[in-house]
Amino acid sequence: GQSLEQPSEVTAVEGAIVQINCTYQTSGFYGLSWYQQHDGGAPTFLSYNALDGLEETGRFSSFLSRSDSYGYLLLQELQMKDSASYFCAVRDRSGNTGKLIFGQGTTLQVKP
Amino acid sequence: DSGVTQTPKHLITATGQRVTLRCSPRSGDLSVYWYQQSLDQGLQFLIQYYNGEERAKGNILERFSAQQFPDLHSELNLSSLELGDSALYFCASSVGTGINEKLFFGSGTQLSVL
Numbered sequence A: 001g002q003s004l005e006q007p008s009e010v011t012a013v014e015g016a017i018v019q020i021n022c023t024y025q026t027s028g029f030y031g032l033s034w035y036q037q038h039d040g041g042a043p044t045f046l047s048y049n050a051l052d053g054l055e056e057t058g059r060f061s062s063f064l065s066r067s068d069s070y071g072y073l074l075l076q077e078l079q080m081k082d083s084a085s086y087f088c089a090v091r092d093r094s095g096n097t098g099k100l101i102f103g104q105g106t107t108l109q110v111k112p
Numbered sequence B: 001d002s003g004v005t006q007t008p009k010h011l012i013t014a015t016g017q018r019v020t021l022r023c024s025p026r027s028g029d030l031s032v033y034w035y036q037q038s039l040d041q042g043l044q045f046l047i048q049y050y051n052g053e054e055r056a057k058g059n060i061l062e063r064f065s066a067q068q069f070p071d072l073h074s075e076l077n078l079s080s081l082e083l084g085d086s087a088l089y090f091c092a093s094s095v096g097t098g099i100n101e102k103l104f105f106g107s108g109t110q111l112s113v114l
Helices: none
Strands: A003-005 A009-013 A018-025 A032-037 A044-049 A053-057 A060-065 A070-075 A084-091 A100-102 A106-111 B005-007 B010-013 B019-024 B031-037 B044-050 B053-057 B064-068 B074-078 B087-094 B109-113
Touching: A003 A084, A009 A018, A018 A084, A018 A106, A032 A060, A044 A053, A044 A060, A044 A070, A070 A084, A100 B044, B005 B087, B010 B019, B019 B087, B019 B109, B031 B074, B044 B064, B044 B074, B074 B087
Parallel strands: A009 A106, B010 B109
Antiparallel strands: A003 A018, A018 A070, A032 A044, A032 A084, A053 A060, A060 A070, A084 A100, A084 A106, B005 B019, B019 B074, B031 B044, B031 B087, B044 B053, B064 B074, B087 B109
């Protein structure tokens, strides 16, 4: 099966940089995804890493180390609107399903 | 707007009742997924359909069932409802089942069982 671990809460100030870590255990690996969810709203896709290294998309970057079964989401120049929950997720390996298994989520609180 | 439509947005019902949640995927998407999110919890995978057929099952209770219709919309049926079934239920869709495909989520149905 699959399992993911991420911190439950992170707090940072506006303008700062914050890193949200995710470690995973999976019988087969097909990449690590990150989703953002504002206050019970629809989760939205942020990034996907299939290979080791850093992927940058604007203020957000995502990193993956397959040998360490570890990844992180890096948010730079934090803004108040970045306050949200962030979920890492991995693909399920069994069959050709494409379903995503999500971590419990990290609640990011950005303070002025 | 993700293009995924879920109805109703809110549902209040009593224990023992049965409800149906509806989802219309994005145009062109063949895969539909249902997730349950309880208060301050992660997204728990319930079930997936691809082009009308069940593709994967998660920890879905026997009291719950789902189907995907020929027009690709999907319904999640919850019966013999219990207080613990109160949660936010999300539907998501993707084009197919590829390993790098991203999911597009609807706004969810907030179910309250009283």
